[in-house]
Amino acid sequence: MSRPLAAGSGAVALGVDAQFAQRRRRHGVQFAAFLAVMVLVAWSVEVTIIEDTDWERMGSPAQVLESAGRFARVDWALFPDLLEPALETFMIACLGTLLGALICIPVAWFGAMNITPFKPVTYPLARLLMTLSRSIHEIVWALFFVAVVGLGAMAGIFALAVRSVGFIAKMTSEAIEDIKPGPVEAIRAVGGNGFQVMLYAILPQVLPQILSVVVFEWEINIRRSAVLGLVGAGGLGLVFFRQMNTFNFPGVTAVLLAILAIILIGELVSHFARKSVI
Amino acid sequence: MKPDTDTPSGGGDALARDLHWRRYRFPDALYGYGAWIVVLSFLAFSVQYLEIPLGRIPDMFARMGAVLATRYYPPDLEYILDRDYMDYVVETIQMAYLGTLFGLLLSVPLGWFGAWNMTPSRRYVYPVARLVTMGFRAVHEMIFAILFVSILGYGMLAGVLALTFFCAGFAGKLFAEEIEAIDMGPVEAMRATGANLFQVMAFGVMPQVRVAFTGIGIYTWDVAFRAATVVGFVGAGGMGWYLKRNVLQIETERVAAILLSIVVLVLISEAVSAIARDRVMKMR
Numbered sequence: 355m356s357r358p359l360a361a362g363s364g365a366v367a368l369g370v371d372a373q374f375a376q377r378r379r380r381h382g383v384q385f386a387a388f389l390a391v392m393v394l395v396a397w398s399v400e401v402t403i404i405e406d407t408d409w410e411r412m413g414s415p416a417q418v419l420e421s422a423g424r425f426a427r428v429d430w431a432l433f434p435d436l437l438e439p440a441l442e443t444f445m446i447a448c449l450g451t452l453l454g455a456l457i458c459i460p461v462a463w464f465g466a467m468n469i470t471p472f473k474p475v476t477y478p479l480a481r482l483l484m485t486l487s488r489s490i491h492e493i494v495w496a497l498f499f500v501a502v503v504g505l506g507a508m509a510g511i512f513a514l515a516v517r518s519v520g521f522i523a524k525m526t527s528e529a530i531e532d533i534k535p536g537p538v539e540a541i542r543a544v545g546g547n548g549f550q551v552m553l554y555a556i557l558p559q560v561l562p563q564i565l566s567v568v569v570f571e572w573e574i575n576i577r578r579s580a581v582l583g584l585v586g587a588g589g590l591g592l593v594f595f596r597q598m599n600t601f602n603f604p605g606v607t608a609v610l611l612a613i614l615a616i617i618l619i620g621e622l623v624s625h626f627a628r629k630s631v632i
Numbered sequence: 633m634k635p636d637t638d639t640p641s642g643g644g645d646a647l648a649r650d651l652h653w654r655r656y657r658f659p660d661a662l663y664g665y666g667a668w669i670v671v672l673s674f675l676a677f678s679v680q681y682l683e684i685p686l687g688r689i690p691d692m693f694a695r696m697g698a699v700l701a702t703r704y705y706p707p708d709l710e711y712i713l714d715r716d717y718m719d720y721v722v723e724t725i726q727m728a729y730l731g732t733l734f735g736l737l738l739s740v741p742l743g744w745f746g747a748w749n750m751t752p753s754r755r756y757v758y759p760v761a762r763l764v765t766m767g768f769r770a771v772h773e774m775i776f777a778i779l780f781v782s783i784l785g786y787g788m789l790a791g792v793l794a795l796t797f798f799c800a801g802f803a804g805k806l807f808a809e810e811i812e813a814i815d816m817g818p819v820e821a822m823r824a825t826g827a828n829l830f831q832v833m834a835f836g837v838m839p840q841v842r843v844a845f846t847g848i849g850i851y852t853w854d855v856a857f858r859a860a861t862v863v864g865f866v867g868a869g870g871m872g873w874y875l876k877r878n879v880l881q882i883e884t885e886r887v888a889a890i891l892l893s894i895v896v897l898v899l900i901s902e903a904v905s906a907i908a909r910d911r912v913m914k915m916r
Contacts, residue, residue, distance in 0.1 A: 395733060398726040402788040402869065411785045421783045445678035452675060489898035491862040493774060494891060497879055502696045507682040581774045584866075598778060610775070617770045630663070 428611065429604035436593065436612045443589030444616050446507050446582070447575040450514025454575075455568050458519045462526035469530060469556070480523070487520030496582045510579055510587030517578070518571045525567040529560040569624045576620040580613045590616075707888035717874060721897065723788065724870035728860035731792045732853045735799025742800055743807025750811050750819070750837060752829055765808065768801025773859045777868040788869030795856050795863070803852045807845065814840045846912045854905045861894045 412418055464470050465480030495513035503509050537555035546554065583591020590613055597605035654661070679686065711717065745751050745761035776797050780790035814837055822836040864872025871890065878886040 395730065398730050402723055402726050402730060403792060407787040407789040408785045418783060425779070442682065445682055448675060449678050449682070449684070485899065485902065486895065489858065489895055489902065490891070491858050491894075493862045493865060494875070494894065497875075497887075498891075501884070502699050503692050508684060508692070511684070577770060577772050581772045584774065584778075594775070594778075598782065603782075606779075610771070613775075614767075614770055630667075 424603040425607050427604040427607065429602065429608045432597075432605050432608040433612070436590065436609065439583075439588075439590045439593050440612050440616050442507065443579045443583070443591070443613075444576065444619075446510045446587070446589055447514065447572065447579040447620075449507075450511045450579065451518055451568060451572040451575050453511060453515035454518030454571070455522055455564075457515060458523035458526060461519055461523040462530065465523055465527035466530035467527075468533075469552075480527070484520045484524050484527075487516055487518075488524075489520075490517075492517045492578045492582060493585055496585045496587050500586045505586040505588070507588045510582040510589065513582055513587060514575050514579060518575060522564075522567055522571055526560065526564050529563040530556060533559045566628065569627050573617075573620045573624050576617055580616075703884040704888040706885065707892050708883075708885040709889055709892075711886045712889045712893045717871070717893075720864075720871045720874060721893065724860050724864070724872075725857070725897075727788050727791050727863075727870055728795065728853065728857040731795025731860065732799050732849070732856045734792070734796040735856070736803055736849050736852060738796060738800040739803035739807055742804035743811060744833060744837075746804060746808035747811035749814070749816065750833065761804075761808075765801050765804040768797050769805060770801075771797075773798040773863065774866060777863040778866045781867045786867040786869075791860065791863045791868030791870060794868055795860055798859060799852050799856050802855060803848055806848045806851075807841075810841050810844045810848065811837060843912060847909055850905045850908050850912065854902060857901045858898055861897065 461480050461483055463480075464476040465484060467473070467477060470477045470480070492513055495516050496509055499509035499512040499516075503512065533556055537559065538551055541551045541555045579587075580590045580594075583589040583593070584595050586592070590609055594606065594609045594613075597603075597609055742761055742765050745757045746765050748754070748758065751758040751761065773794055776794035777790060780793045784790045784793070818840065819832055819836040822832045827835065860870055862872045862875070864870035864874070865876045867873065871894065875887065875890050875894075878890060
């Protein structure tokens with residue numbers, strides 16, 4: 355009892371036999387796709403894990419556990435030496451986020467479709483900058499800035515700033531694109547110039563979102579600044595590197611705990627900031 | 633912010649009171665401006681503590697341009713079009729793929745146990761799941777990579793495990809938030825008909841969050857791929873190893889070529905994931 359209907363009508367309109375055939379076909383396709391994914395996974399596992407791993411060096415599972423157990427103790431004596439690098443890491447994150455937020459003001463201005471000055475040029479440029487900033491890992495940025503401005507906190511700050519620009523500018527430009535046109539019209543109607551429109555009509559509407567995004571990115575930057583020290587940008591990453599190189603595994607655990615501690619502080623501050631601002 | 637009008641208690645008092653409008657009254661003004669002062673003074677203190685030469689920053693930008701133009705250009709394209717490097721690129725993609733897959737598998741139970749409304753035990757399982765997710769999120773993927781390289785040796789097993797735990801934390805938190813946002817109606821219905829925990833999850837929760845989960849999965853792959861390109865830097869396999877070698881040998885033109893390849897790959901993966909996410913959004 356299959357009544358052929360116009361193309362594009364739903365499956366419900368087909369007859370029972372055609373429905374079953376369609377369902378079997380769909381299940382067949384899904385099964386084939388699942389099989390293909392399994393084969394891909396098996397091949398990937400074979401190539402990456404099984405062939406590439408030095409199984410002899412790893413040893414038996416008991417030996418692996420023993421290797422992991424080297425990290426189980428904590429070198430408490432290291433903690434007084436960790437305060438200064440921890441503070442440095444925290445500061446690098448704060449300044450990096452600040453610089454990133456400052457840089458993203460023009461980028462977000464160019465990247466918002468409704469207020470960008472010259473759409474064919476500035477909008478794609480801003481979007482490209484945002485994508486570039488987010489695509490390149492912060493370690494790569496840190497390597498680049500260490501080569502340019504030298505070792506130390508400056509490289510880390512620049513690396514974090516450039517890395518954060520992408521996310522903050524993207525969120526800010528999306529917020530600007532979502533504003534209500536009413537206040538903008540109102541300010542223009544009473545004779546405000548472009549800057550006054552920005553300050554009194556656009557900024558008050560998007561400020562809570564911008565602050566929320568900046569605080570969110572600040573939290574993530576604390577996490578990132580800890581590893582930037584690995585490539586020379588200073589802070590706890592450097593201590594981590596040194597402890598690993600001298601095979602002081604309890605010291606490594608101590609540094610990890612310090613990193614977790616400053617991340618926790620960041621989470622607490624951002625929790626309170628969120629509650630009060632937003 | 634309390635409005636500036638108080639209960640009227642006679643015309644005489646209103647005249648005596650200050651008629652100047654303020655947006656924030658005490659004590660909100662104190663907290664608000666006080667917080668700003670604390671933040672700005674901490675930033676100023678940081679600049680001084682880290683001995684940041686603010687005056688030299690414009691020079692740095694000029695030098696940056698000079699360094700880019702002379703040492704990093706032209707990028708050594710022959711180096712990255714080499715067969716060995718291409719093999720490493722394919723392995724990086726596989727590593728990212730496996731890491732995301734296993735990480736997502738791990739993050740489904742993490743997200744489920746970490747969701748306040750669907751967790752089997754709010755007292756014990758929920759805090760543990762939340763703590764584990766936070767722990768996985770707090771540790772940077774490079775730190776995971778270094779630890780696993782130290783335990784398991786060089787190679788992609790360390791990289792895959794590092795990416796797995798990173799993705800588990802990343803996706804676990806997003807999954808938990810997604811599950812917490814569901815409509816409890818189907819869940820109640822399933823429970824009313826006597827379904828056990830797994831059946832409630834499979835038939836009450838999963839159909840609601842399936843599309844969002846797919847979107848989160850694609851986003852996770854996007855983020856994991858960027859991390860996979862650099863975990864090789866610490867020995868965990870992939871093209872990051874080439875990066876490290878050339879950085880240490882100060883082969884800046886090759887470094888530029890490798891960075892270019894990383895950017896191109898990430899842009900391609902972002903385009904693919906954007907297309908995939910569009911298809912998923914249309915499924916909604």
